[in-house]
Amino acid sequence: MGEITARSPLAPAGFPDLPPVRGVRFASVAAGVKYAGRTDVMLAVLEPGTSVAGVFTQSATRSAPVLDCQAKIGGAPEGPAAILVNSGNSNAFTGRFGQTSVQEIADAVARTTGIATDRIFTASTGVIGEPLPHDRIVAKIDELAGSLNADAIQDAAEAIMTTDTFAKGAAASVDIDGTPVTIAGIAKGSGMIAPDMATMLVYIFTDARVDQGALQTMLSDLTETTFNCITVDSDTSTSDSLMLCATGVSGVDATDHSGFRNALRGVMLDLAHQVVRDGEGATKFVEIRVTGAVNDADARTHGMAIANSPLVKTAIAGEDPNWGRVVMAIGKSGAAADRDRLSIRFGDVLVAENGWVSPDYCEEDADAHMKGQELSISVDLGLGDGHATVWTCDLTHGYIEINADYRS
Amino acid sequence: MGEITARSPLAPAGFPDLPPVRGVRFASVAAGVKYAGRTDVMLAVLEPGTSVAGVFTQSATRSAPVLDCQAKIGGAPEGPAAILVNSGNSNAFTGRFGQTSVQEIADAVARTTGIATDRIFTASTGVIGEPLPHDRIVAKIDELAGSLNADAIQDAAEAIMTTDTFAKGAAASVDIDGTPVTIAGIAKGSGMIAPDMATMLVYIFTDARVDQGALQTMLSDLTETTFNCITVDSDTSTSDSLMLCATGVSGVDATDHSGFRNALRGVMLDLAHQVVRDGEGATKFVEIRVTGAVNDADARTHGMAIANSPLVKTAIAGEDPNWGRVVMAIGKSGAAADRDRLSIRFGDVLVAENGWVSPDYCEEDADAHMKGQELSISVDLGLGDGHATVWTCDLTHGYIEINADYRS
Numbered sequence: 001m002g003e004i005t006a007r008s009p010l011a012p013a014g015f016p017d018l019p020p021v022r023g024v025r026f027a028s029v030a031a032g033v034k035y036a037g038r039t040d041v042m043l044a045v046l047e048p049g050t051s052v053a054g055v056f057t058q059s060a061t062r063s064a065p066v067l068d069c070q071a072k073i074g075g076a077p078e079g080p081a082a083i084l085v086n087s088g089n090s091n092a093f094t095g096r097f098g099q100t101s102v103q104e105i106a107d108a109v110a111r112t113t114g115i116a117t118d119r120i121f122t123a124s125t126g127v128i129g130e131p132l133p134h135d136r137i138v139a140k141i142d143e144l145a146g147s148l149n150a151d152a153i154q155d156a157a158e159a160i161m162t163t164d165t166f167a168k169g170a171a172a173s174v175d176i177d178g179t180p181v182t183i184a185g186i187a188k189g190s191g192m193i194a195p196d197m198a199t200m201l202v203y204i205f206t207d208a209r210v211d212q213g214a215l216q217t218m219l220s221d222l223t224e225t226t227f228n229c230i231t232v233d234s235d236t237s238t239s240d241s242l243m244l245c246a247t248g249v250s251g252v253d254a255t256d257h258s259g260f261r262n263a264l265r266g267v268m269l270d271l272a273h274q275v276v277r278d279g280e281g282a283t284k285f286v287e288i289r290v291t292g293a294v295n296d297a298d299a300r301t302h303g304m305a306i307a308n309s310p311l312v313k314t315a316i317a318g319e320d321p322n323w324g325r326v327v328m329a330i331g332k333s334g335a336a337a338d339r340d341r342l343s344i345r346f347g348d349v350l351v352a353e354n355g356w357v358s359p360d361y362c363e364e365d366a367d368a369h370m371k372g373q374e375l376s377i378s379v380d381l382g383l384g385d386g387h388a389t390v391w392t393c394d395l396t397h398g399y400i401e402i403n404a405d406y407r408s
Numbered sequence: 409m410g411e412i413t414a415r416s417p418l419a420p421a422g423f424p425d426l427p428p429v430r431g432v433r434f435a436s437v438a439a440g441v442k443y444a445g446r447t448d449v450m451l452a453v454l455e456p457g458t459s460v461a462g463v464f465t466q467s468a469t470r471s472a473p474v475l476d477c478q479a480k481i482g483g484a485p486e487g488p489a490a491i492l493v494n495s496g497n498s499n500a501f502t503g504r505f506g507q508t509s510v511q512e513i514a515d516a517v518a519r520t521t522g523i524a525t526d527r528i529f530t531a532s533t534g535v536i537g538e539p540l541p542h543d544r545i546v547a548k549i550d551e552l553a554g555s556l557n558a559d560a561i562q563d564a565a566e567a568i569m570t571t572d573t574f575a576k577g578a579a580a581s582v583d584i585d586g587t588p589v590t591i592a593g594i595a596k597g598s599g600m601i602a603p604d605m606a607t608m609l610v611y612i613f614t615d616a617r618v619d620q621g622a623l624q625t626m627l628s629d630l631t632e633t634t635f636n637c638i639t640v641d642s643d644t645s646t647s648d649s650l651m652l653c654a655t656g657v658s659g660v661d662a663t664d665h666s667g668f669r670n671a672l673r674g675v676m677l678d679l680a681h682q683v684v685r686d687g688e689g690a691t692k693f694v695e696i697r698v699t700g701a702v703n704d705a706d707a708r709t710h711g712m713a714i715a716n717s718p719l720v721k722t723a724i725a726g727e728d729p730n731w732g733r734v735v736m737a738i739g740k741s742g743a744a745a746d747r748d749r750l751s752i753r754f755g756d757v758l759v760a761e762n763g764w765v766s767p768d769y770c771e772e773d774a775d776a777h778m779k780g781q782e783l784s785i786s787v788d789l790g791l792g793d794g795h796a797t798v799w800t801c802d803l804t805h806g807y808i809e810i811n812a813d814y815r816s
Contacts, residue, residue, distance in 0.1 A: 061739030061747045093735045093747060095764035128732025129765055310718070310803075311811055318812030324536025327501045331469030339469045339501060356503035357537055395718075396812070400805050403719055404726030 010277035010285050011166040018153050018171045018184045022207040023047035023247025025148035028159035031140045034088030039159040041137055043144040046081040050247045053216040055223045057240035064091050064098030065122045066241060072118050077212050081119040082109055085160050091124035091132040101134040108138040112145045123201055123241045126162050157186035160201055164188050164278050170270035172263035176252045181208040183264055187271040202242040202271055209248030214255045219244045226268040229390040230276050231307045276391045281398025284316050289378045293386030298335035303390035305333030313395035321366035323351045341382030418685035418693050419574040426561050426579045426592045430615040431455035431655025433556035436567035439548045442496030447567040449545055451552040454489040458655045461624040463631045465648035472499050472506030473530045474649060480526050485620050489527040490517055493568050499532035499540040509542040516546040520553045531609055531649045534570050565594035568609055572596050572686050578678035580671035584660045589616040591672055595679040610650040610679055617656030622663045627652045634676040637798040638684050639715045684799045689806025692724050697786045701794030706743035711798035713741030721803035729774035731759045749790030
């Protein structure tokens with residue numbers, strides 16, 4: 001959680017060309033909350049009638065802005081709405097002062113934009129336990145409100161970064177009854193990454209119209225197999241926030257449209273993968289597929305036990321197809337497993353089956369797979385139809401450097 | 409889990425001077441199971457009537473010798489007994505061949521010593537998933553049986569080491585009704601360390617007499633607050649075994665003797681701490697005290713969440729009194745916490761209270777504590793009387809080196 005380092009080797013080639021989403025405008029500014037020489041506050045303003053859904057950290061020590069958002073989400077979508085996010089300070093474990101900061105910022109946005117405070121959502125990300133210098137943010141609200149622009153989503157993605165080494169964005173387009181509908185989202189996060197839910201901040205926008213209740217259900221459901229299936233370090237942020245805003249400006253209702261739902265899941269999964277690809281110190285992106293479990297929940301438990309095991313993650317860093325550690329992780333997960341029915345593959349290479357190393361196993365083949373940057377580990381438990389896929393990265397010296405050498 | 413490296417900076421000055429325990433004799437030998445130029449098999453032979461209790465890993469993928477010990481433990485303490493342990497290969501995830509290896513070794517010990525096979529306990533520790541070359545061990549049984557010696561416990565402690573950087577032993581003496589009773593134990597373990605139970609191999613011997621059932625209850629109870637309260641890396645071995653053998657040769661019954669129980673707990677805690685002090689890559693020994701929880705189980709959950717957090721452990725490595733990460737770990741643990749009632753100390757330094765940094769907090773004081781080798785983190789939840797103490801070490805480049813660079 002230290003200083004921004006070189007771009008992750010797993011990063012995409014560049015920020016994607018995100019289309020504007022009708023009904024959403026962005027602005028960002030350098031307020032000097034903590035960082036110098038970069039933007040650190042972003043404001044998004046949403047057209048009247050926008051439905052807003054949210055999923056937040058389950059941490060018992062969640063931050064003041066998370067508590068505030070949870071209280072506001074689900075309200076009637078009347079009038080315009082706004083989202084204001086700062087980086088550099090998480091306003092977490094800041095006692096009553098933390099609530100005051102949230103209130104001061106929301107009041108300032110309300111004064112400038114005329115938006116009701118119960119439709120103003122804030123988030124803060126960065127160091128835990130230091131008072132947020134909210135005056136620096138309040139002083140910039142007029143400037144932000146005066147520079148809103150539908151095409152400024154990339155700047156917004158950059159303003160919310162902390163230890164991220166690249167800005168994260170994804171988009172999709174769906175045709176609904178002949179009308180194109182757009183989905184575009186941004187995310188930040190690279191450490192303290194584990195469910196629930198598994199990233200720090202994600203904002204997704206669409207110009208489709210979706211009922212508030214349906215939007216929340218859709219977001220919560222899709223989170224389970226996307227953001228809640230990634231892990232960098234098994235640690236859970238106090239600030240995790242995922243919001244989905246449907247402006248409805250396209251005039252098309254996507255409430256029960258399966259194509260829209262699939263496209264939304266694609267955007268969420270893309271952003272979730274980008275968070276893993278920016279995992280602190282990561283050099284390998286790893287997909288872990290678990291099949292044959294008693295049920296899906298057990299499959300996910302096994303997958304996360306493998307994905308969070310320091311011994312598995314260091315073996316991956318060392319390009320070692322160390323399936324013994326995969327067996328160990330399955331054994332400790334607490335979910336049902338039968339040692340003698342397990343099979344394990346690294347990539348396409350069958351390593352172990354029937355509780356024993358495969359008779360056809362050739363370590364050179366597994367070694368070759370492990371040298372790649374995009375790895376897969378597949379486990380079949382041979383017990384039932386439960387399945388899950390989770391994503392993680394390796395555990396390297398880079399993680400230690402970032403986290404031992406700098407104050408989070 | 410790689411090659412043996414320099415002695416841990418947290419190691420005791422040397423192996424303690426362990427007294428002989430009447431009724432137990434040891435031998436060790438270099439059988440070449442995997443390592444060259446060192447001993448790798450130890451045999452302990454116990455007088456007739458010895459009570460034997462055991463606690464084993466809860467892993468669903470536990471090893472063949474663990475399954476065999478679990479089947480044998482609790483039998484009537486008739487005739488002599490034996491324990492044979494090899495290092496270099498864990499005989500885990502080795503299918504039916506693993507059971508055959510256990511049987512071949514037990515049969516060979518039975519042939520040579522005349523001990524019944526259901527009183528012969530074996531253990532194996534080392535690489536997972538490779539067939540155990542049991543013939544190499546069987547070939548050395550005569551030599552082992554011919555060199556048994558009551559004074560050879562240190563050699564036995566050395567023979568069972570894998571990635572350990574020092575041999576681990578502890579002892580205590582208790583006077584029961586005017587007769588001295590001895591307790592002495594050995595342990596190995598430095599990675600893949602987490603409950604249940606939290607070490608790889610531990611053998612403790614006493615010449616007290618304790619009923620089989622009472623011995624098992626005592627061992628299980630004391631394990632909860634000793635070996636099950638340590639963690640190095642949150643990973644759980646497939647081979648964890650803890651055995652306690654009471655030969656009764658002193659002629660004194662210690663079944664209900666509280667002094668004996670306390671001395672035994674002291675030996676167990678000493679060995680558990682030595683395992684943490686040999687944690688892979690460890691440079692700091694950390695005691696985490698949790699008080700004020702709703703109950704003891706919640707306190708332990710919070711303690712282990714802190715002790716296992718990669719972000720807390722890397723902060724400790726960096727000598728950073730990063731209490732924000734302690735708050736994060738409490739928040740994610742799943743046990744009850746109220747952000748605004750928390751207080752946190754590093755050593756004696758009150759860092760945070762009432763959900764906020766303490767007004768008297770001086771970071772220089774906390775920094776000074778963190779520079780030590782023996783650290784403590786105290787958390788009071790302000791909710792009830794539940795308390796627990798757990799022990800861990802820091803997460804350093806050394807851990808990555810040991811586990812990424814060598815095959816376990």
